[in-house]
Amino acid sequence: MEKFMNKKKIMLIFVLSMLLMFAACGAEKPNVKAVFNHQLIITGDVENELVLKTRNDDISMADLRIDDESYLSFNLTSLFTYYEFFEENYDVLFVSHDGMKNKVSDGFDLINLYISDTGWNVYAPYFPPTIALKNLKSVVLIKKNPDLSHGINIISPTENRLSLTPGKMHLMNLELFNYFDGTSTKNNNSMDAYKVKEVIHMSRLLPIGTSIVIMTRDGKYYPMESIGYLELQGNRLNYLNPNKRLVIFDIVGIIEQPPVKSIMDAYHDALHIIKTNKKVMVIYIDGFSFRQYEHAIKNNHLPFMGKLETPEKALAVYKPVTNSGMAAMLTGQPPHMNGISDRNNRNPLVDTIFDHLSGLGKSSMLIEGNASILNLNTETVLNPDVNNNGYTDDEVYNSAKQNMSDIDYLMVHFHGLDDWGHSYGDLTLETMSKLVEIDSYVDSLVALWDGIVIITSDHGMHSSDLGGDHGVFRYEDMIVPYFITEGGMHK
Missing domain, CATH: 3.90.420.10 (Oxidoreductase, molybdopterin-binding domain)
Structure with a gap:
């Protein structure tokens, strides 16, 4: 009887097991769907x-x-x-x-x-x-055929070396790089986070350790050595240095072996000289590139400036247009710090040299064309085109002669070269004739000035289909001449 009961239990367990197995097999499987991105x-x-x-x-x-x-x-x-x-x-x-x-x-x-x-x-x-x-x-x-205004450019002081566009980089063989994004801890449990980035190593573009300056579209300015990566991020390029946890977003260009001088030195040099109780005149020739200077020297278009010591090359700021260049010359700081990054801005966010001179009890004056470029804390003399000859350089020159007495710091802004360059091209005979004229004004002003003279520009200019233009990260726009000479020595 006991054996019969054991067999019955075994059979019951077997039947129940089979029923459970069939039930499991007959149950509906989970409805697993692939997840797709609708963006x-x-x-x-x-x-x-x-x-x-x-x-x-x-x-x-x-x-x-x-x-x-x-x-x-x-x-x-x-x-x-x-x-x-x-x-x-x-x-x-x-x-x-x-x-x-x-x-x-x-x-x-x-x-x-x-x-x-x-x-x-x-x-x-x-x-x-x-x-x-x-x-x-x-x-x-x-x-298909981008020009330098469409790309992120690598330049030197003498040439445009390489241009990359985000579109072209989407076709390049880029590396996938696990960029360390940080560590998080909760309840004594830690986690390391990484972001996968598409990059190209700087060694594919420049020799490692080369001195460079990286600039961004919003006017940031980073001197450093060439190490790290360029990252492709959609329609922008960023710079990455994983060792320093440095990311520079939306770069516009890189210059290798940049000049020692910058147009920002017009501020620093002038302030240093004035603190030694010497007077300073800054002759500011709008749109005067180092390329134009070399062309003019070669073709005998600079009778006076050609006799001075060869100027140093100076690096402009981005964007190489009048407002941002002038602000850099007057503040000694790049656009992202002084607040003037393009033609739409007129109010510096930091003190200019005029503010510092006022604090030192020194006098200053700006001799301008027919309109003010920036809102500045100094006496500004505007000079409309009185004789209706189409430009204001002659009026600016005469105004500077009349107002240079008893002034510690004088800035004289000639606009004609930039105007002629836009209309006729940066290296044409018409533009060179305008440079010859301005050179004669510079000769006279330097002879009359009893102090130190700085001669430089806010930006350069490149040739275009319609004449000349600027505002692009290319060597013609970014490299300008920078003279320092004694006034009164050339009478």
Whole structure:
């Protein structure tokens, strides 16, 4: 009887086990779905990135029928309409989340991007099937023939060496770098955080240890040695130095072996000289590049300045335009510190040399053209074009002669070379004739001044299709002459 009961228990346990097993097999499996990203970034050689999620007011959307299904989509040409780009000037790179990339150079009107459960996808039935990437991460616009105004430039004091654009860098073989982002601790448990960055080592661009200055689009100024990485971040390039935990965002250029002098030294040198009880006159020739100086010397267009000791090369600040250059000369500080980074700013955030001279009980004056460039704490003499000859250099010259007595610091601002350079080109005979004229004014003013004279500029100029221009991180715009000479010695 006992054996029978044991067998019965064993059979019952077996039956229950089988029932549980069948129940488990018959249960519904979890509904696991792949997770796709419905955000699409338009990046590359664009000023501002565009982020598309679903419907976007900036891009014209339409329904697209594929295999009897309807999807929200837009034609690739809509991006060129949005950015006001010419299609023939660009390549387009499609990048998916799985790392696949496809590049096309034309036929943009035959390509549509549509959104589905798998994210953003490419639909282009007239192209090879492999173009139809799924779950896109980004669309990169790549300028085919960029000029130096589109790139991040590496220059020297004598040449433009290399230009990189974010779009072109998306096609380069970049390294993946685990950038240490910090350590967090909670309840005695620690965690190290890293960010994966796409980088190129500086050794691929410059010899390691080379003296450089890195500048950013907002006017920051970093002297250092070439070590570390350049990081591609969408439509911008950053500088990374992991050893120093240094990140410099949105760089605009790098100059290797920069000049010892900077246009900011016009402030420091003048203040130092005045503290020795000597007078200083700064002759400020707007838009006078070192390249123009060399061309003028070679072609005998500088009768007076050509007889002075060869000037030092001086580095301008970014952006190389009048407001930011003048502010750097008057404050001794770069744009991100003095607050004047472009033509839209007029009020320095720090004291200028005029403020310091006032505190020292020294007199100062600015001889300007027909309008003030900055709002400054000094007597400013404006000089309209009285004789209607189209420029104010002759009026500025005469005004400087009349007002130079009993002044400790005098700045004289000639605008004509910059004006002529814009109109005719930086190295043309017309512009050189204007430089000859200004050179004669400089000769006379130096002879009349009983103190030290600094002759320099705010920025340079480069040749353009319409004449001359500036405002770009290139050596023609960034390198200017810097003279220091004795006044009254050349009568």
